[in-house]
Amino acid sequence: MVMTSLPVSADRSEQIKIETNTDEVMNELKSTKIQDYWNCRGELTVVDDIVMKGSKYVIPYSLRKQMLQKIHEGHLGEVKCKRRAREVMYWPRINQDISQTTASCEQCRIYRPKQQAEPLLAHPAPHRPYYKVGTDLFDFDGKSYIVVTDYFSNYPEVGQLQTTSSKAVIAYLKTVFARHGVPCELFSDNGPQFSSCEFATFAKEWGFQHSTSSPIYPKSNGLAESSVKIIKTLMKKAQDREDFQKSLLIYRSTPLQNGMSPAQMLMGRRIRSNLPVNEDLLTPKTAHKVKEAKDGQKVKQKQLHDRKARHLPSLKPGDKVRLRDITTGTWRHQGQVKEEVAPRSYKIQMEGGVSLRRNRVDLQLHPEGKDTESQETVQQDKEKSTESANRGSEDARSGPSQDSASPAAERLLKTMTSPQGERLVRPKRHVQPPKRLIESC
């Protein structure tokens, strides 16, 4: 509250005014911008340089226009847009801004629904997801589609059909049931694809009751029918510029009247869409159990591996060895140890003057005094060794990458030739591109 007269002398008051105007903190306090946050001051925190209101991001002024676009991207109505935004972000007068954005959208004006959705849900609400589902077919833009909607969560599944035969419909329903489970009851209309023998057999085999609308109970498939309307509207609005799948994602992740989104009701978690969301809101309550179990498993696996793993005895210069061919997994080639060049890594002298470098796990000590098999030609051996895949060994990491197939690599090989005229050939290094940051939208 700003008072007009204060109980101080005129001189003093003038002095305070001047000093107030030059005081940074006082200026901030006076600013109307900061006063907008007065009502929620108790909820504001700063996390990683971001101002949060509870678990929601407080969006700075410069990003609000962009966020409004994202909020309205699926062209859902004003109420849904507000629910969707309120869940994850905040700024003063955000509701007003959303109203303005939806009211001024050309696409939404063109495809405004004729009337309010008809009252439905003569069905009692099921007690869990995928207990009762409804399905319906529709055509859009010359193509046939099928919608499957869960009565518990209103989560829609949409698929394109090549034909509208029983066979095609059954094949699609199977993919949906494989994902979400087989419902106890499936509702549909009396279309030929649903009244066939084939469909009755499917229902029997997969163990669900199939109900169709009857003259007494004509609106039994109301949910699937209203889902079709919603999906068709999404398709129409998305048709020109935007991706229908994105609109579907936005629809599935937008809270319904009860404050929960279809995805949340079906899967028990929020799904990440095109709005920035705090990790806490995306992590289901049971996630820590999964993480603990997985971490425990890793420790066990390491213990098990370490128990089985054993140190191979080190090799001496002059030891005769067999070399594992990394591509075939056989131990056909033989050589003699020259020296240990790194821990567990040896330089092996092959016949014909070629030297190879190998990790200890790929070397087998040859029983003494036996040297029966003739060696393969050195050329072949060299080729195989350079073809070999990365094994994450010290060898692979310590040298420059090379490829014997290219002339450049051939030259590189020559420069690596040692004064003794031997060639040092290493397994080809596998170059992994750097992991890029996943772009946040």
Ligand SMILES: [Zn+2]
């Ligand atoms: Zn719109």
